[in-house]
Amino acid sequence: METTTPSRLEKVLADGHKAVTSECGPPRGSDPEVIMKKGEMLREYVDAINVTDNQTSVTRLCSLAAGIRLKQMGLEPVLQMVTRDRNRIALQSDILGAASFDIHNILCLSGDHQSFGDCPQGQNVHDLDSMHLLMCVRQMRDEAKFLGGGDIERPPRMFIGAAENPFAQPYAIRGRRLAKKVAAGAQFIQTQCIYNVPRFIEWMHELADMGVTERVYILAGVTPLKSVGMAKYMKNRVPGMDVPDDIVARMSGVPKDRQAAEGITICVETIERLKEVPGVAGFHIMAIEWEEMVPEIARRAGLTPRPKVA
């Protein structure tokens, strides 16, 4: 595929490399060092770094400010934006703000429901849905027009991404839903954490049959498990997560002090298996509050060094 933006992530993918992205969760406070430290840790091991937007609806330092920090460090942020908290005026405004700092990647999401977070009594917005946000960014970029029709001077140049969960039901529309996102403007997809590899492969086959994998880069999401407790929590408590029993059994089969290491090994093995799946264009390594493990995972999975792109 030809490149459409100055995004480094897009170039890596267009050159045919398996891309690697990871994520930084901004802090529950205003200390910039937190985000800078996480970013520095990932510098040599990933092509771009997602900055999460008040994930699980817990109030944090905003993704835009944290993304600017990373950009100013010479790193490549992927600005995550949810439609839960902002209407179309605020979303377009923040997109321009990001563009003014030459942030070249965006991930368009609807966001977890606010009942999961620290403000369950708050209002949600959902003026747009994630599909609409994709269309909005594409229109701003390709037509230099606001949703309201007005012209944009120096339009944003953003490589546009979306998330997809191959494990959520109804399965009947999982492929169709992604195709819809691609039609709306998604150029890359970062998936929900993959533990159920057979189901993921089934979904990729469906996408290939629909011809979707030729039109979008799929980055397979992986998250290392820290403990059997985390495996069970992900299995039973996190919406839309599919952790098969054999993964839980494998984690509980090792002593507590070796479970973290086992989790890393499972993660590395998953990446190795996914590398062989046609259509997988890269990996999104989400080490939740465990970013320091990303270098080891990337190294052991043979994803280093990262390619240099012009």
Next chain:
Amino acid sequence: MIVARKKPLDELWDMVRGFKKVLVFGCNTCVAVCHEGGNKEAEILASLLRMRAAQEGVDVEIRNGGIERQCEHEFFASAEAEIAWADLILSTACGIGVQFIVKRYPMATAYPALDTTFLGDVERHGVFTESCQACGRCVLHLTAGICPMSRCAKRLLNGPCGGSNKGKCEISKDLDCAWHLIVERLSALGRLDDYDKILPCRDWSTDRAGGPRKLVHEDA
């Protein structure tokens, strides 16, 4: 219909205790169907408040009454005398009824005995389910007759979010995922291709966003 729920008795007693002549005033349409605010419920609430007044030795006369609908002028004729008597009308109508009384009787004090909760259907006896948000621009013909505005926690217009789990919404295992229902129904009807169409950004100007709404018929 409009579904409502009675406020806690302690809260109602706090509203009432400072008045001398209280009329608990029922509305015998929507809120009677959900057994919260009909004339019968107004009668029960009045006796509960009388008992409370007796227990606490508070000097207040509490009567009960009611009409068919508190949102239309023509139903008020039979109640003029009791409304004139009261120095507080504790209305067991929805919020529309309370405001209509205030508009009709500018010097009256009318307080709400109910919390108006939603527009819904009677799923089965005693179970009421929200099914319309009065958004002003119906999309049911595009969504297999199931409303994502009122039945999806995120009002999504283009399919389930990633939190949809085994047919249930991410916020509660007791809540059906509206988009799961829509997809199932489209599949059953052989119309799944409808799902592939992207529904464009909503025009919310017909919703609350456009300010208070008014409908004026030509012959009005």
